[in-house]
Amino acid sequence: MSEKRIISYSNAPFPPPKGIMKGLSIDNLIFGLEGSALKILLIKHGEGIAEGEWALPGGFVNNKEDLNDAARRLLKELTGIEHHYLEQLKTFGKVDRYPAERVVTVAYYALVSADNYALIAGLNACEAAWFNVHDTPPLVFDHPDIVQYGLQFLQHQVRHRPIGFNLLPEKFTLLQLQELYEAILDIKMDKPNFRRKIMKMNLLSPCNEKQQGVAHRAANLYRFDKDAYENLTEQGFTFEV
């Protein structure tokens, strides 16, 4: 309990104790997929100035801790999710974005395969849950801005870099991939052309396995071939969907 008070940000004493950076926080925007619906991960504060309210999982940075490490640590402590790499999204620095005192926040984002993780609310979070990205409860501070910015960023990124694969299970079908793009970009795509475009990139390796228990012809399963992508990238290939 006393450790909670030190690390979580919704109830950090002002000024924070030695060892914690003042005026700088981190917030994580975690995208996941449930079925073919795009979700984000939120926590409900169990105590502190934002008690009872939903927020992005975030908090303060230790004095001797790299920003990237802090993002990873906070995500794990608050939700139980251990993700090796969070990418920086943007820093939000309006004067009055945080009540009580000036706090600038660095937003990070990641895409995870939602079903791979059991959520475990930790620290000052009394609940952690996935919400449809277009249908969240009211959020604290400027977190709605962060979500909106992050969604636009994701929509742009997903067309230019093969990040979408992180949202799917390791083995997936081409239709799952297509539905992922349709969910993120909110558009319809042509099935034959989508298949061809993806396959021509040589980024998927066949698992030589088929779907199980579906009421139609079983689709081939593929996995994303990261090595192939890195090789191609070195040769000047750029991913485009």
Add this chain to the structure above:
Amino acid sequence: MSEKRIISYSNAPFPPPKGIMKGLSIDNLIFGLEGSALKILLIKHGEGIAEGEWALPGGFVNNKEDLNDAARRLLKELTGIEHHYLEQLKTFGKVDRYPAERVVTVAYYALVSADNYALIAGLNACEAAWFNVHDTPPLVFDHPDIVQYGLQFLQHQVRHRPIGFNLLPEKFTLLQLQELYEAILDIKMDKPNFRRKIMKMNLLSPCNEKQQGVAHRAANLYRFDKDAYENLTEQGFTFEV
């Protein structure tokens, strides 16, 4: 002189006085074009812990000042350049990036038409000058990382958004534009094809003027039509070079 001491970061007292955020700074990466060479703007510290060394123009943030405003203010105070919009690049947060104490820095960038500005070294800067982006003097702290990241970011951005025009004078020729792309991307391009690609976008409006005083056929001058770009963008157009 006493005001210099308060605002500049190379010699800010530790801890900084009330009214200045602790542990958070801003650094600006300003690209410019001289002839067809890509340059960046550096200042030489005249005092403080980095005295005599070259650095990106940056400093600390006031407590009641938005991050974006701080970036603009610092650029003007240190170099005399007044630029209305700086875009956020990335936040650099390694533990030991700054000597003496923990400071996280938010890097901003902008592209300016170099000849439009007279440089005036201000605050703790005793000199401000343009340097070829591939041939800078040694830089303080992690500023080389920021420059490298920024250059890669620019090379990517310039292909997907019409930001390159900011580096040129208001009226420019198609060859100037092509040389700009060649300088930033470090490649050669085909003149006829480049012309056609650009003209087909309908983003340039002719000035109905020609170059003056050149020892060859005078080229038409164009200006970038921002309104046209915004209209097209709304209709789903995406800039690609």
Add this chain to the structure above:
DNA sequence: TCAAAAGTGTTTGTTATACACCCATGT
């Protein structure tokens, strides 16, 4: 008249789009 850059035309191969079609499987 020559150099230097402006600017046009044409050929060729590649890629995107639309959509018709057949295949496999569980109910």
Add this chain to the structure above:
DNA sequence: ACATGGGTGTATAACAAACACTTTTGA
């Protein structure tokens, strides 16, 4: 048998790349 999605083929149009060519101008 039929619904459902898996998966293939193909015609057309748009586009990119390469490069030969003509035009204009000052020195």
